[in-house]
Amino acid sequence: MSKREETFLLEPERYEFRALPMHQFALGRRDFFRIFGAGLAVFAVAKDVSAVQETAPGPRGFHNEELPKEIGAWLHIGEDGTVTGFAGKAEIGQNVRTSLAQTIADELGVAFASVRMVLADTALTPFDAGTFGSRTTPTITPQLRKVAAAARELLVAKAAKQWNVPAEKLVAGDGKVSDPVSGKSLNYAELAREDIGAQIPLVEDAIKPTSQWTIAGKPIPKADAREFVTGGHRYTTDLRPEGMLYGKILRPPSFGATLISYDNSVVKEWSDVVLVRDGDFVGAAAPTVARAEAALAGLRVEWKEVPQISDAEIFSYLKKNAQPSNEPRFRQAKGSMEDGLAAAAHKLDASYAVAYIAHAPLEPRAAVAQWTNGKLTVWMGTQRPFAVRDDLADIFHVPERNVRVIVPDTGSAYGGKHTSDAGLEAGRLARASNGRPVKLVWTREEEFTWAYFRPAGVIDVKSGIAADGKLTAWEFHNYHSGTSGIATPYAVANQVTEYHQVPLVLRSGSYRGLAATANHFARETHMDSLANAAGLDPLEFRLKNLTDPRMRAVLESGAKAFGWPRKKSAEGQGFGVAAGYEKGSYVATFAEIFVDRAKNSVTVKKLVEVFECGAIVNPDGLRNQVVGAMIQGLGGALFESIQFEKGRISNSHFSSYRVPRFKDVPEIEAILLDRKDIPSAGAGETPIMAIAPAIGNAFFDATKIRLTKLPLHPELHLLG
Amino acid sequence: MAIGLELEINGEKYSVHYPPDTPLLYVLRDELGLTGTKYGCGEGMCGACTVLLAGTARRSCQIPVSAAVSKPITTIEGLEKNGALHPVQQAFLDAGAFQCAYCTSGMIMSSVSLVQSNPHPSAEQIVQSLQGNICRCGTHPRIIEAVERAAKAIQGRSK
Numbered sequence: 001m002s003k004r005e006e007t008f009l010l011e012p013e014r015y016e017f018r019a020l021p022m023h024q025f026a027l028g029r030r031d032f033f034r035i036f037g038a039g040l041a042v043f044a045v046a047k048d049v050s051a052v053q054e055t056a057p058g059p060r061g062f063h064n065e066e067l068p069k070e071i072g073a074w075l076h077i078g079e080d081g082t083v084t085g086f087a088g089k090a091e092i093g094q095n096v097r098t099s100l101a102q103t104i105a106d107e108l109g110v111a112f113a114s115v116r117m118v119l120a121d122t123a124l125t126p127f128d129a130g131t132f133g134s135r136t137t138p139t140i141t142p143q144l145r146k147v148a149a150a151a152r153e154l155l156v157a158k159a160a161k162q163w164n165v166p167a168e169k170l171v172a173g174d175g176k177v178s179d180p181v182s183g184k185s186l187n188y189a190e191l192a193r194e195d196i197g198a199q200i201p202l203v204e205d206a207i208k209p210t211s212q213w214t215i216a217g218k219p220i221p222k223a224d225a226r227e228f229v230t231g232g233h234r235y236t237t238d239l240r241p242e243g244m245l246y247g248k249i250l251r252p253p254s255f256g257a258t259l260i261s262y263d264n265s266v267v268k269e270w271s272d273v274v275l276v277r278d279g280d281f282v283g284a285a286a287p288t289v290a291r292a293e294a295a296l297a298g299l300r301v302e303w304k305e306v307p308q309i310s311d312a313e314i315f316s317y318l319k320k321n322a323q324p325s326n327e328p329r330f331r332q333a334k335g336s337m338e339d340g341l342a343a344a345a346h347k348l349d350a351s352y353a354v355a356y357i358a359h360a361p362l363e364p365r366a367a368v369a370q371w372t373n374g375k376l377t378v379w380m381g382t383q384r385p386f387a388v389r390d391d392l393a394d395i396f397h398v399p400e401r402n403v404r405v406i407v408p409d410t411g412s413a414y415g416g417k418h419t420s421d422a423g424l425e426a427g428r429l430a431r432a433s434n435g436r437p438v439k440l441v442w443t444r445e446e447e448f449t450w451a452y453f454r455p456a457g458v459i460d461v462k463s464g465i466a467a468d469g470k471l472t473a474w475e476f477h478n479y480h481s482g483t484s485g486i487a488t489p490y491a492v493a494n495q496v497t498e499y500h501q502v503p504l505v506l507r508s509g510s511y512r513g514l515a516a517t518a519n520h521f522a523r524e525t526h527m528d529s530l531a532n533a534a535g536l537d538p539l540e541f542r543l544k545n546l547t548d549p550r551m552r553a554v555l556e557s558g559a560k561a562f563g564w565p566r567k568k569s570a571e572g573q574g575f576g577v578a579a580g581y582e583k584g585s586y587v588a589t590f591a592e593i594f595v596d597r598a599k600n601s602v603t604v605k606k607l608v609e610v611f612e613c614g615a616i617v618n619p620d621g622l623r624n625q626v627v628g629a630m631i632q633g634l635g636g637a638l639f640e641s642i643q644f645e646k647g648r649i650s651n652s653h654f655s656s657y658r659v660p661r662f663k664d665v666p667e668i669e670a671i672l673l674d675r676k677d678i679p680s681a682g683a684g685e686t687p688i689m690a691i692a693p694a695i696g697n698a699f700f701d702a703t704k705i706r707l708t709k710l711p712l713h714p715e716l717h718l719l720g
Numbered sequence: 721m722a723i724g725l726e727l728e729i730n731g732e733k734y735s736v737h738y739p740p741d742t743p744l745l746y747v748l749r750d751e752l753g754l755t756g757t758k759y760g761c762g763e764g765m766c767g768a769c770t771v772l773l774a775g776t777a778r779r780s781c782q783i784p785v786s787a788a789v790s791k792p793i794t795t796i797e798g799l800e801k802n803g804a805l806h807p808v809q810q811a812f813l814d815a816g817a818f819q820c821a822y823c824t825s826g827m828i829m830s831s832v833s834l835v836q837s838n839p840h841p842s843a844e845q846i847v848q849s850l851q852g853n854i855c856r857c858g859t860h861p862r863i864i865e866a867v868e869r870a871a872k873a874i875q876g877r878s879k
Contacts, residue, residue, distance in 0.1 A: 093820025093857050221816055228821035229809040229828060231756015231796035238755035246750070289746065290739070362760050362768055362822040362856045411758075411822030412856055444761040624819050624859060631858030654765035654854065662847040665860045 012330070012499060013482025014132075014418070016452050016509030017387075022421045039078045040192040042151040074126060075104060075147050077155075081175060081189030083108060083115045085144055088128025089136045090120035090383055091409040092417070094684050095621035096136045098223045102618060103141050106216035107148035107208055109173035110188065117223070120382075120407035122389045130384035132415060132510060134583045134682025137617060141680060142207075149206040155191045162186070210615045210676040217674075219620030224409075235411050236381045237366045237441050244368070245274065247429040247440035248292035250282035250299065251450060254647030255506070257303040267298035275299075276432045285429040285438045308647035309505045315353045318458050318479045322500035330499040332487065337462070340473025340494030344464025346533040347473075351460045352522035354481055354710040355641035356453040356506055360659055363411020364447040369426035370437035375402045376430075380423045381410035391420035392427055414632070415510035416451060448652035453642055454511030455504075457481020459522035469534045471545050476523065482515025485582045485689060488523060490545040506644065512629065513685040516582045517636060517692065521710055524578035524693035529706060538697065539564055539577050548581065550612060553673065554588035555579050558610040561671055562590035572596055574702025578693035584681030585613035589630075589690035593698040595718065602714040604634065604695055606667040611687050614678035626670045626687040633691030635660045639711045725789050729754065730798025740786035745769045747785045748795060756796035756825045760854065767853030770826040770833075771795050777833035779852075796825040799832065807877070808832045811870035812863070819857035827853050831867045839878075841871055 010017060075085045085104045091097040101115040108115075118124050120131070152172045159177040160167035163184060171178050178185035210217070227233040252259070259280045268275065273295040274285040282299065286292035309317050325331075341347060367380040376396065382388050385405040393400040410417065422440055430438040442450070457480045464473035471492035478486055480502040487497055511517075531541035539559055546552050555577070558564070566575050572595040579588040592606040611626050639658045643650040651657040670687075696707045699714045707714060727734045729752070736751055743762070748754040748771070757780055760768030764782040771780045772794035799806035805813065808831045818824045827850065834841055834849040841849070846867045855863065 093822075095819065221813075222818070222821075225813055225816070225818075226805075228818055228824050229805065229812045230800055231754075231825045233821065234755065235758075235822065237759060238749070240750075240753060240755070288750065290742065360856060361820075362766065362854060363758070363820070364760075410820065412820035414856070441759060444763065444766075620816055624816065624857075624862070627861060628819055628858030631860060632856065653763055654761050655763065659854060659856065660858065660860075661852075661854060662850050662860050662864070665847075668861055 011482055011484050011514050012501065013455055013484065013508070013515045014510045015455065015504055016419050016507070019419070019507065019509070022419075022424070022450070039076055040151060040154065041076045042074060042147045042154070075144065075151060077151060077188055077192040079189060079193050081114060081187060081192075083110055085115060085117045086125045087117065087119055087140050087144065088125040088386060089140055090131045090385065090407045092131060092381075092383060092413040093410070094136070094625060095222055095618065096131075097409065098220055098621055099137065099617045100140060100144055101223055102216050102218070102220055103144050104148045106213055107145045108152050108188075110175045112215055112220055114175065120385045121404070122385050122406075123404040127386055130387060130418060131413075132383055132418065134585070134684050134686070137613075137680050137682045138584060141617065145207050149208075153206050155188055158191045159186050216617050217615070218618070220618055221620065234408055235363050236368060236379050236408050237363055237411070239368045239379055239408070239439065241368065241370065241437045244437045244439055245285040245287060245429075245433055246289045246292050247283055247285045247426055247438045248289065248296055249425050249440070249446075250296045250301065251446065252280070252303050254305045255308055256306040256647060259301060260304045261300075261302040263300040266300070267295045270295060274429065274433045276429055278428060281425075281428060283425060283429050285433050285436075305647060308644075310645040311355075311643050312645075314456050314505060315458050317505065318456065318502050321502045322479050323502065325501055330483065330501070331497070333496045335494030337473050337475050337494050337496055340492070341462075341464045343466060343472040345467040346530065347464045348526070348530055348533055349460075349462045350526055350529065350708060351458065352525065352708045353458050354456060354518040354521065356456045356508070356644075357511070357636050357640045358448055358453055358642055358657060359414040359416030359451065359511060360447065360654075360657065361412040361414060361416055364442040364444060365417065365422040365451060366439070366441040367422040367426040368437055368439045369423065369430035371430050371435060374398065375404070376427055377404045377406065378423045378427055379406045379408060381413070381417055382407055382420070382423065383413050383415070383417045387418070388420040388423050392423060395424055396427060396431065414512040415514070418510055419452065421450070444654065445652045448642075448657060449649045450507075452507040452509040455481050455508035455515075457515065457518050459518060461522060461526045463526060463530060465530050465534055469531075469536045469541055469544050471530075478515065478519060481518040484514035485516030485519040485580060489548055489551055489581045490527070490542070491547050492545070506642070512632065513582065513688045516580070516685065516689045517633070518710070520578065520580045520689040521692045521696070524580065524690060525696050525706070525708065528576070528578075528693070528697040528700060532700070537565055542577070542579065550586045551579060551581055551588075554586045554610040554612050557671060557673065558588040558590050558608055561610070561669060562608040564590060566592075570594070572702055574698040574700070576694045576697030576699070576701055578690040578697060580686070580690050582686045582689060585611065585683060585686040587611050587686050587690050589694040591691075591694040591698040593695060593702060595699070595702045595714070597718055600715055600718050602699065602718070604638075604666040606669070607691070607694070608669045608671070609687060609690070610671040610673060611683070612673035612675060613681040613683045613686070615676045615680045616672060616674045617680050619672060619674070622672055622683055623670055625683050626672065627668055629685070629687035630668060630670065630691055631660050631665055633688040634664055636710060637692035637695050637712055638664070639713060641711050725785055727785070727788060727793060728791070729793045730795060731792075736785070738785055741784045743781045744771070744783040744785050744788045744793070745780040748780060754795050754797055758822055758825055760823070760826070765852075765854075766823075766826070767830060767850075768823055768826040770829040770853065772829060772833055775833070775836060777830045794829075796828060799828070806832065807873040808835060808867070808870040811866040811873060815862045815866035815869060817859055817862040817866040819859050823853060823855045827855065827863055831870065834867065835871050835874055839871060839875060841867065843868070
């Protein structure tokens with residue numbers, strides 16, 4: 001699948017996938033497997049083609065473009081018994097380095113500690129479109145299981161041949177193949193040492209059922225955890241290759257500004273500074289950050305600015321500038337809204353809005369780039385190393401095989417590290433730096449300004465319910481924010497769901513859960529209003545309109561843990577519920593808040609969330625992700641919003657862009673439902689999306705004031 | 721104008737040549753390679769760059785290197801003694817109190833400062849003293865748990 005085709009099928013709100021790179025340069029594709037020593041290498045092909053095996057009697061050299069792109073994972077068993085798994089996914093704090101190694105260890109039958117993962121290195125790992133969409137667990141985990149099962153079967157076959165006994169009489173596990181009858185055993189290291197032969201086992205049937213998991217499903221601590229408590233782990237921002245220079249980019253004063261004059265006469269003779277001007281791109285590389293900054297400060301430049309939309313007018317702009325689309329996937333309809341509304345005892349129309357918000361990963365975007373003999377290596381904290389490689393190859397007009405992108409385990413991303421910007425910038429500066437590596441670390445202000453945002457959006461809902469509380473009509477229009485989670489999980493015969501594209505105002509793109517947070521906020525708030533209109537309990541109303549047993553299960557188990565319906569024990573108390581389904585997983589969130597009108601304050605006291613994503617691979621890592629999403633969700637729910645005027649971000653610092661801190665964290669209970677009978681889905685996103693509506697609904701319960709915009713800023717509404 | 725400065729970091733003496741107003745953070749990271757101390761904002765608002773200066777948690781991005789002269793500096797790299805983790809490091813490890821872990825160094829340094837000055841911190845005091853440290857992954861409950869565990873471990877050790 002080409003890059004263009006692949007993006008076409010993605011959610012439309014991944015605007016950054018289709019955006020041009022931030023820079024266009026005026027000027028003028030992989031060697032692989034050297035690292036494989038002798039041993040056994042097994043590849044799995046996606047699309048359920050059986051595994052392909054390669055034996056590696058000695059160092060091999062072949063290019064990975066010779067391998068079909070369907071290959072998503074492979075592994076190698078060294079002569080010392082070390083197992084190495086390879087996948088193109090990046091570790092960004094979601095703990096896949098651990099969960100993927102667990103999967104291999106479980107399937108192959110070796111200790112967790114003997115498995116190491118090589119991740120997100122375009123020269124060493126299989127092609128991967130990117131670490132997004134909660135896809136690692138549902139796609140890579142089964143592939144690694146397949147290769148691990150294939151490897152295990154090959155090792156068993158080898159032992160069977162050597163002992164002249166049927167393979168099915170042998171047992172594989174604990175890093176060895178044993179014959180329970182004769183008591184003989186050979187460890188994997190010994191078996192991997194020799195040529196395995198050409199047999200390709202049918203691995204589909206060989207994969208362990210969840211009931212036989214021994215290492216998967218267990219709360220194994222984060223791989224390499226010690227490195228993170230000692231400061232030993234090297235993030236991209238920490239790299240210091242020999243001879244490295246520090247880069248700085250001259251940013252325009254506002255979005256869309258173009259460079260109209262450039263005078264470098266003051267600094268051009270600075271012998272320790274590399275100055276680059278390429279179109280509107282201006283940057284410097286120098287022995288220190290301060291020196292690079294000084295060089296840029298010494299330039300005399302003029303920019304031509306252009307008018308820009310401000311935050312004050314954004315919502316009306318989005319409604320007015322919706323563009324007609326003939327993409328059928330953007331509009332889903334069934335039944336007749338007219339009939340549905342005619343059958344309704346209560347009708348309710350409402351409009352909802354969500355602000356732009358920033359990912360604000362604590363490790364800012366950063367890259368280290370080095371050119372050596374026309375080949376470029378870039379270390380970068382990115383979720384899409386192969387896309388970055390392709391962008392670098394395009395922009396520098398070099399073959400893809402001459403570009404290598406390596407992703408050190410990264411200081412978080414949340415959907416924000418999909419673009420190539422920092423890599424392109426560091427690469428451009430490095431190209432002028434005579435072979436010296438250049439490190440570029442975006443400042444916090446650059447992060448808040450030149451990255452991209454979760455898009456703002458407006459959502460209009462029209463609805464009707466019958467006297468018995470059953471939904472009769474549901475019409476849902478999302479302007480700009482996107483399609484994720486747009487389809488209602490509630491049963492309603494007459495419905496229209498439509499996404500309306502609007503030209504970008506701010507650079508926008510993916511964020512944890514994408515538009516699912518906006519769509520769930522609108523839908524679950526609206527459902528709460530409908531329950532109120534019908535005089536029904538909000539939970540009862542939802543269950544009345546739900547048939548999906550998994551969604552019912554998360555709601556029912558949350559209600560039990562929370563004690564829903566709860567009696568108010570204090571003035572100002574409010575309880576709210578919200579739920580949803582997205583990307584193969586289910587969530588229900590219950591919130592207790594406390595409103596103190598005298599102090600004009602609103603406190604979230606407690607959140608209970610139930611999450612179900614099929615069979616749990618690592619309950620400890622999953623709990624971290626779920627609780628983390630809940631806390632991150634508090635920011636977008638309560639106070640996070642990007643403010644902008646005249647093409648400038650007005651709150652580009654942590655002092656003015658508020659993110660959740662310790663005092664904002666309520667009592668949290670996360671309940672993980674483990675469905676061993678259902679294939680594992682990803683979990684990075686869905687747990688965030690019901691937080692905002694649960695809190696907004698609790699605020700309504702406490703005050704009878706309905707909040708329809710994110711962030712809720714509930715305290716602002718107490719004054720009337 | 722760069723001047724010669726003597727620093728004492730993790731019990732070792734270092735001579736550096738830097739403009740005196742350079743934030744300590746950049747000297748630690750760029751000059752001395754002590755990259756366990758992280759850049760998160762450069763504005764004293766996130767706590768990722770926290771070090772101990774004369775035993776107290778300080779944001780190294782806000783301290784001119786000249787102000788750190790003749791005061792002992794401890795960074796995350798200086799906590800481990802003879803291969804044994806500091807009880808706060810061990811507690812973070814045991815509690816799994818990290819996700820991307822980029823904030824972890826700063827969280828640990830702030831927590832060390834807390835438990836050194838207050839061996840019996842309440843949950844409220846922990847929250848108060850870590851309020852300036854940002855964790856974007858939302859690992860706060862485990863971080864509080866880790867500090868509580870560390871305080872208990874230190875009390876147990878001193879008995």
